[in-house]
Amino acid sequence: MNEMKKFDVAIIGAGPAGMTAAVYAARAGLTVGLIEAGAPGGQMVNTFEIENYTGFESITGPELSMKMFDHAKVAGAEYVYGDVQKIVPQADGMHLIECGMNQFMARSVIVATGTKHRKLEIPGEAELAGRGISWCAVCDGAFFKGQEVVVIGGGNSAIEEAIYLSGLVSKVYVIHRRDRLRADTVLQNRAFADEKIEIIWDSVPTKFTVTEEGKFQSVTLKHLISNEETDLVVSGAFIYIGNDPVTHMLDGLGITNDAGNVVADGHMATAVPGIFAAGDVLEKELRQVVTATSDGAIAAQSAHKYLEG
Numbered sequence: 076m077n078e079m080k081k082f083d084v085a086i087i088g089a090g091p092a093g094m095t096a097a098v099y100a101a102r103a104g105l106t107v108g109l110i111e112a113g114a115p116g117g118q119m120v121n122t123f124e125i126e127n128y129t130g131f132e133s134i135t136g137p138e139l140s141m142k143m144f145d146h147a148k149v150a151g152a153e154y155v156y157g158d159v160q161k162i163v164p165q166a167d168g169m170h171l172i173e174c175g176m177n178q179f180m181a182r183s184v185i186v187a188t189g190t191k192h193r194k195l196e197i198p199g200e201a202e203l204a205g206r207g208i209s210w211c212a213v214c215d216g217a218f219f220k221g222q223e224v225v226v227i228g229g230g231n232s233a234i235e236e237a238i239y240l241s242g243l244v245s246k247v248y249v250i251h252r253r254d255r256l257r258a259d260t261v262l263q264n265r266a267f268a269d270e271k272i273e274i275i276w277d278s279v280p281t282k283f284t285v286t287e288e289g290k291f292q293s294v295t296l297k298h299l300i301s302n303e304e305t306d307l308v309v310s311g312a313f314i315y316i317g318n319d320p321v322t323h324m325l326d327g328l329g330i331t332n333d334a335g336n337v338v339a340d341g342h343m344a345t346a347v348p349g350i351f352a353a354g355d356v357l358e359k360e361l362r363q364v365v366t367a368t369s370d371g372a373i374a375a376q377s378a379h380k381y382l383e384g
């Protein structure tokens with residue numbers, strides 16, 4: 076039987092937080108397992124353009140992902156495919172990392188699993204997922220070339236992706252539940268100046284109608300002040316209503332808050348010795364690439380100090 080692979084630090088998730096933690100931990104001389112369930116880059120992989128990561132006035136998400144990934148590998152981190160299901164602290168101070176068939180042991184762990192997109196939970200959404208409803212404009216926008224679509228949400232993601240889509244489609248309706256956007260002013264101003272973008276204020280979708288052939292037909296919108304409902308016939312919908320933390324592998328450890336975010340101190344240390352966290356998965360205010368990388372650097376430094384006793 077193969078002996079279980081052991082690392083000084085196991086980093087769960089290869090988004091910007093995990094990849095930066097990998098660079099710092101490997102450069103500190105630790106053996107690093109960077110365990111990822113999908114493609115390296117995390118949410119950056121599906122972001123068309125990043126304009127606020129210092130040093131790059133503009134860089135595509137996939138390009139920045141590959142730069143960080145190459146950096147982590149050159150620094151000496153070992154990339155391992157694995158969907159981590161459970162982290163079990165052991166009596167001897169080690170941590171068992173369970174990923175289905177695969178298992179690893181680590182002296183310390185950095186949780187950098189980020190978030191996953193939220194769903195509206197309204198009729199028609201499940202049936203049309205991937206067949207007219209998408210959570211990724213960069214992946215699916217091209218299917219709607221020259222057609223009309225809706226974007227739901229008023230945050231940075233919704234507005235940024237509405238601007239991206241307007242370069243492909245004939246019209247973008249942004250559906251927002253209030254009369255003011257949450258997105259940064261620079262993005263708001265770009266959207267307001269874009270003739271292909273129309274914002275439908277104080278409204279929420281209540282249902283997606285599916286044709287007999289199982290295709291997207293329309294979205295029903297409810298105006299929250301008049302309570303009036305109208306059907307908007309478009310070709311598809313992109314949903315950007317926020318994200319929830321990915322922390323199921325921490326169940327039972329008592330280090331998450333009611334919303335599921337990991338609670339850590341300024342050293343990125345959780346209440347369980349040897350377990351640190353970084354990036355969007357944390358309970359924190361500003362979720363950005365630059366803050367994720369910063370958390371990753373601090374978490375790696377703290378793991379190093381912890382291992383040195």
Ligand code: FAD
Nearest residue numbers: 088090091092112117118159188189354355362363364367
């Ligand atoms: P993530 O990027 O979410 O990475 C987490 C990684 O962990 C993923 O690769 C995931 O597959 C992996 N993972 C999860 N669970 C497991 C598991 N059980 N086992 C193994 N691996 C696992 N920020 C900016 O600064 N500028 C922007 O322009 C910008 N644009 C954005 C556009 C969109 C559409 C979105 C959604 C976000 C955008 N952001 C932007 C925010 C930014 O992408 C995030 O703040 C950042 O990616 C968080 O990094 P992270 O490493 O914490 O998590």
Ligand code: NAP
Nearest residue numbers: 228229230231232233235252253257315316317318361362
């Ligand atoms: P977000 O900031 O949480 O915004 C979610 C939006 O969806 C809000 O406008 C919210 O309305 C709306 N919403 C929430 N639930 C809804 C529901 N059930 N029905 C209808 N509308 C609903 O999420 P995000 O835009 O995905 O951003 C996530 C994080 O990534 C943020 O920290 C953001 O700054 C960051 N990000 C940064 C950039 C960038 O820097 N360029 C780009 C993308 C994302 P209310 O406004 O009324 O709450």
